[in-house]
């Protein structure tokens with residue numbers, strides 16, 4: 428059985444009326460939700476992969492809650508470096524017990540989602556899996572036998588953007604080694620960079636998806652982690668398959684283009 432999953436990361440909700448580089452994060456997010464409901468109504472689940480809000484404030488989580496009120500999909504909320512547990516718990520108390528990590532099963536495939544938020548990070552934005560979360564991951568990796576997809580806010584290895592690589596998952600190599608050694612994981616998917624990037628590590632695909640809001644400009648190498656560009660927002664559509672899962676990307680807010688027929692194509 429193939430299940431379709433929707434992946435949206437780095438929503439960065441602000442207080443109503445507050446923009447990021449001239450963009451309204453809530454409006455951009457709503458357009459992605461509407462697009463997904465219109466074009467992928469058969470999706471089994473929606474994962475919001477962290478950086479739900481821009482500053483981790485309770486009013487921002489309330490605004491997120493309002494955005495989600497009418498959407499039709501079961502939702503899993505993950506946390507990123509811009510999130511804060513205390514305010515999240517005030518608005519989503521039913522989700523606040525322990526770390527925001529867990530497992531869903533879709534057909535033959537397990538999907539693990541990680542909680543990589545480290546509120547004590549000296550640089551404020553890098554992630555870390557503490558001993559407790561590493562122990563949970565090890566147990567989960569050993570508990571099943573079938574195909575596995577792992578969702579993480581932070582990237583574990585390199586992106587090629589030096590500023591972002593300075594704030595990746597600090598023990599990412601250890602985590603990626605653990606995942607690869609399990610022999611089960613088909614793909615690790617993360618946000619955080621705000622750009623589509625695909626890499627491979629020890630036989631496991633590591634893919635990164637863009638944000639519904641602002642994106643990372645294509646400036647490789649040295650540079651700040653706070654560079655942003657107002658390119659179209661987007662989200663991922665993951666088609667699970669026991670042998671070969673597929674990750675598609677959807678751009679929203681592209682200029683209207685008619686779909687043309689070309690007999691030679």
Ligand SMILES: [Fe+2]
Nearest residue numbers: 478507508619
């Ligand atoms: Fe992030």
